[in-house]
Amino acid sequence: MCRVLDLQQAVLAKNDACAHTLREELAGRGTAVVNLLSSPGSGKTALLERELTRARERGVPVAALTADLATENDAVRLARSGVPVKQVLTDGLCHLEAEMLGGHLDGWLPAGTRLLFVENVGNLVCPASYDLGETLRVVLASVTEGEDKPLKYPTAFGLAHLVLITKTDIAAAVDFDEAAFRANVERVNPGAEVVRTSVRAGEGVGVLLDRALAAREGGPAHIPVMTRQSHHAHDASADRVGHRDTVGSSRS
């Protein structure tokens, strides 16, 4: 006899629950997490090193955890800021998950840390799906990556509380069309703040730190449209569109 179990479970429910618990636990300790996402080579580490240094100079207790498939190079660079830094090697995994992050914080995260910056694995696809218990999700894109990056990676950009443009000092050399980039962000994430930064030219210094501190106090200033419907949404069948069939490809 054929049996059918009506399950109705979100696939990422376990990660989402871990993320929720982590967010609450850390909030109880006065710590807010900032999750940084970008392609490899966008300049996450350079910008983060600058912001960590600024935090130390301003006396704001911060820490950073950086994830890579291999090498401890980023931790070495970030440690130059003088704040506590931890390298996580994912052994080939393309993203961090909330449970992994929680495990790495046990026994390491210094008491009194106000902000924990998590430099995710350089990848704009996979990390987008995993809530790490962050209070602020920041997506970075360098001017060399092209104006259409937000359209190519709509989930990553669509879920960002804040978007940073990096390496603006070389924008002219690579013909970066900033207006087009901003319009593309607006299309997938209307209302999201987009800030210009350059580590070399000293542009946007302290913006990441300021936004992170503000989010720790009052939550993110911007709530992306895409977060207003979660995987958990148990929508009525009236909301369903598309056809029930076996998918070959639903992509365009």
Added chain:
Amino acid sequence: MHEMSIALAVIDQVESAVRPAGATAVSSVRLQIGELAGVVPDALAFSFQLACEGTVLAGAELITEPIAARARCAACDRTWPAGMPPRLSCPGCGGARVELLSGRELRITDVSWHDAPVPTPTHEER
């Protein structure tokens, strides 16, 4: 590619759900995948097939139901298919107070299996 992680999460949840019900061989799993879920159905199907080996889901069919992304403007009440890449600012009034009605789903809807038929010799597990 995180589809393998997604496949493992699906298998884990299905196993936890069907074992208490006595299922020994799942025949199909139905999954809703929203356009904006960030999951590639083909890649997931491939990972699923590999990851099912040696579990009660071995050989199970993964049936995926695509869910189109739709949005609604709170200001002018217009609804529209977001498309891909999605347009999440209102195409009518340009407003940003937009609600996503669908498209982020990544959900197991149901699981099917056949009760072990008495006359057929069954493959005993463990």
